[in-house]
Amino acid sequence: MKNKGGIEVTMKLDRRRFIQSAAATSAMATAAALFPGISFGDWPKTTGNSGVVSWQKAPCRFCGTGCGVLAGVIDGRAVAVKGDPNCSVNKGLCCMKGYHSVQALYGSDRLTMAKIRKNGEMVAVPIQEALDLVAAKLKETREKHGKDSVAIYGSGQWTIPDGYVASKLFKGCLGTNNVEANARLCMSSAVTGFMTSFGIDEPMGCYEDIDNANVFITWGNNMAEMHPVLFSRMLANRKRRTNVKIIDFATRMTRTSQAADKSILFKPQTDLAVANAIC
Known part of the structure; x- marks a missing residue:
């Protein structure tokens, strides 16, 4: 074969390495076919391992849905992931982000x-x-x-211990209240809306309500692609019951629109006028 400069090069691949590579590729393909609910990450790099897979419970961190996953670990390396059937949030399901989460651990650009x-x-x-x-x-x-010239801005993926340590360091040690996280800025407008509408500073309801509601309105939210696990619960509810309707209210056609019973398109930046008309 030729390299990028057009020079003939020879690949050194002995019989043993060829068989190992072929076996690993075959195993990956076979496993993917036999277990469609499992994503195998970087399988070829696990050749020569013990072959004993240990499934470890973990939360998926790609969004705020809170899905539970089981990560398959061989010799300290995550090689596969599947949904946790005992998790009440996703009930064994994962979206594409969740199924490929372990591959991010070994990305070449990490x-x-x-x-x-x-x-x-x-x-x-x-x-x-x-x-x-x-x-x-x-x-x-x-x-x-001065002490208020420094600040810390944390991730929306902060855990409670992360936020606790950050607060202790900046408030207790450095003496400043300049401690913020994505979660607070993200929710500040939402909390104002919750307080004025419902009198409580948190989202109303819970995931179990999805299984019992009769009408769903997705307003500017492409739920089918952004939160497919929760959208699947809506679809399951509609399939199970005859009086369930999904109405999509958006500025463009999406997969959510296609799955909805009714899709309503409005001009961008006019949804506030629509909301005021409804109220």
Whole structure:
């Protein structure tokens, strides 16, 4: 074969490696056919392993639905994932993001070392060096501009312990209240709406309501593609009962529109007028 420069090159592949590669590829294809509810991640790299799969419970972190998954682990490496049938949220189902979640662990573009900028370029350094630089810059900024010159903005995927430690560090240690997370900014407008509409600062209802409601309105929400696990519960409810309707209210046709009993399209930026008319 030829490389990119047009030069003939020879691939060194002995009989043993060829058989291992062929066997791994065959096993992956066979497994995918036999177990359609399981996604196998990077199977070829597990050749020569013990072959003992341990299924570990975990939450899927790709969105806020809260699906439970089972990750198949061989010799400390995640090789497969499937929905947890005992999880009340997804009941064994996963969407494409959930089924491929373990593959993100071994992506070729994933950062595996800390990096800092040196002479205009990002250079890999030991994690301790990177942390020392962050600490030094925090101290320098605080001493020069005051304690409220520093802040932390956390991820919407923060756990409760993550937020607790961040609050302790910035409020208790550094002396500033500048602690924010995506979750607060994301929910600030929603909470205002909940309080004025329902008198409570949290979403009304629960997932079990999906199994019992008669009418669903998806307003500007392509639920079939964005939250397919929950949308599947809506579809299951409609299939099980004859008086269930799904109405899609959006600015464009989507898969949710196609699955809905009625699709209503409106001009962008006019939904507030529609909402005011309804009220």
